[in-house]
Amino acid sequence: MQRRYTGLTAAVAALSMAATLAGCGAGEGAGEVTLKLVAADYGSNDANGSQGYWDGLARSFEKTHPGITVDVDVMSWKDVDREVAEMVRKGEAPDLAQIGAYADHAAEDRLYKADELLPIPTQANFLPLLARAGQVGRSQYGLPFAASTRLLFYNKGLFEKAGAKPPKTWDEIRTAAGKLKDEGVKFPFALPLGSEESQAETMMWMLAGGGGYRDVSNISYDIDSAENVATFTWLKNNLVGKGLTGPVAPAELDRQEAFDAFAQGDVGMLNGHPTLMDAAEKAGVDVGMVPLPSPDGEGRPSMGVADWMMAFKQNGHRKEIGEFLTYVYEDKNVLAFSDRYDILPVTSTATATMRDDPRHRALWPFLEELPTSELYPVGHTSWAKVSESVKRNIGKAVAPGGDPEAVLAGIARDAKDAEADE
Template sequence: MQRRLTGLIAGVSALGATVALGGCGSSAGSGDVTLRLVAADYGDSKANSSQKYWEKLSTAYEAKHPGVDIKVSVYSWNEVDAKVKAMVDAGDPPDMAQIGAYADYAAAGQLYSADDLLSIDTQADFVSQLTTAGELNRTQYGMPFASSTRLLFYNKKLFTDAGLTPPETWSQLASDAAALKDRGVKYPYALPLGPEEAQAETMMWLLSGGDGYTDTVGSYRLDSQQNIKTLTWLKDKLVAKGLTGPVAPGKLNRAEAFAAFTRGEVGMLNGHPTLMKAAAAKGVKVGMVPLPGSNGRSKSTMGVADWMMAFKKNGHAEQVGDFLDDVYSEKNVLAFSHEYDLLPVTTSASDAMTLDKDDADLVDFLDELPNAELYPVSQTSWAAVSADIKRQIGAAVSPTGDPAATLGRLQRDASAAENAG
């Protein structure tokens, strides 16, 4: 097995000793080792809990590596980040954590780098922009685990009945939404800027307006003139004209918007792959197109990645790396992606999905991934900035809202958080 062993070799050299490294197919290291993994639950019921996925994977791994025991604890997304933080704060971190962000732990020097853990083949197989997003100071600490991109979803029946075609520009989107409103559609365009995931909807609109959260060197530029224009257009052309439905955008959460779409009450909204299955189960025929932009289809959409990381506190770098090589095998990556309608984080699994006719519905999302922009997750300030956006951005497009003032306030707080970090 080729493995990047930078950290391990440095440690061995400092001791002036040598060790024999185990090869593939054998127990990773000598003696019995228990590895603890804390992971997020991607399921929506007990029947498809991620606990089942991890139990199947770890059981198969343990059968081939009798000296290694894998203990997995799965928590909901509402609590998993806090669970890991509590463990770290108590001085008892898990060996691995699969959660939403890695940068704080990497900046504190608590994580192994990917170089310390993974085989060269595994590390090279990550989709390139996900590798970059997992880097802090040009070293990869965050290993992408799951990803998705966004497309504009539309209700095919509502569009056909109204004689509409899917929009490519903002003006066409507003025109389609007005026609849907005239026909009594409850949510012509669902704009979820509620506290659940406002940072996502906001980022998609900022990107389609030609800007985003950060500049080319990663510094925040929330109050750019283009971003102000984008939110002003939303406020004046969609919200003020009653084209976003009966619930104020600042009070509408993504889950509620998705549920309304599956009931046939939404004409258009920005969605990710899991919405396809939910809509199909309710008999809603879905169309999907790239996000409209201010002057044509958006040049970039939002991509989202969740992260795997490994803590150094307990050691076991070789065993952790061997297990993660298995986690990131093409078979296991595809199994997870299929179970939860997510995009693979490796090139080999992405290529396999592209060629599989059973995955045809996901190809459009895969096609968007090379040009997708991710949250600025390498910024240790991102968690605080994201929370501020969730709390404040909905007010910016309200009838009494002021997009420039809201974005200016968010920018000042983001700059302060960035400088403090």
């Protein structure tokens, strides 16, 4: 892939730069400009927080782009989307935001399009799956910034002690969890359906069960489909109901709490993403990973996740924003961020480099899942409301006395109402 892009060399680069400069408009952004960037924090503590990454990148950019200063404010994932929305509401939008959702801002015509900001080679270098996911009405507003997929993580030491084998089917999950419970493992299978990120855990199980949030045509939501009802009925009866998910009710268990418990050696298995791998291994856990099991052991699409960069039009710094983003998406910077946080790169050339580098061998299984994965329906403005309904309600589906069909039907009604407002 790298050779295909470098083969374009000077001619395409010159044409694309000319097109970019022409599109930016003469005189726009002249003089000293300060770009305001609000970004999400990928670090697990102060020592590896994202502020350090962005400050280093900004200072490096400024050395070769006199007249442009980049001011970065990093916020926690729990706050960053809400804080950016509040800035916009006050008429104080940042120039750039690296957050979780872009569709609402695109629908209100607040954002620049990708082709207004980036030279052609940079646009073309985004992985096709992610570029399509960043579109609203066939125009790309969301620039993918980081990606990940999901695998089933298991504690090799606990599995060996319990005489369990890595599962390929749901029945094998239940069998292994039973053996882990008999050995006194605190969380045989950690099932985080709490408010932090239960929309992700929900989607993983839906996809494994042959369903999903949207119907096969991707025209509308299909949350209470027969497949989804069967999936959560199985979870309720076979994992939660048999006491195989640990002492904390799934509705009260957040993702980070489950990840921390895995790193402490208290979890037999759970669905996880690449950042858990490094944290667990540093804590001394011998980590195993397999594709997410399905009812019959056949392969199913994994859940893919992308986080987004977007550029607001309010301050009119299109030229300077474009220059900074072109720098952000250079391979050296994409790979530096991926290395720092065990995140998958979002460009074709950086992905090819990672595939060819044995240092990244641990991430190769996640890379293999990405091309066929399914992402949240982030291009629909309704998704934010649907996601919130899932977070509030899905834990009830597997609670004692819970009715999975009724809970999913309630979320489906919320989805229908949200769609009507699009």
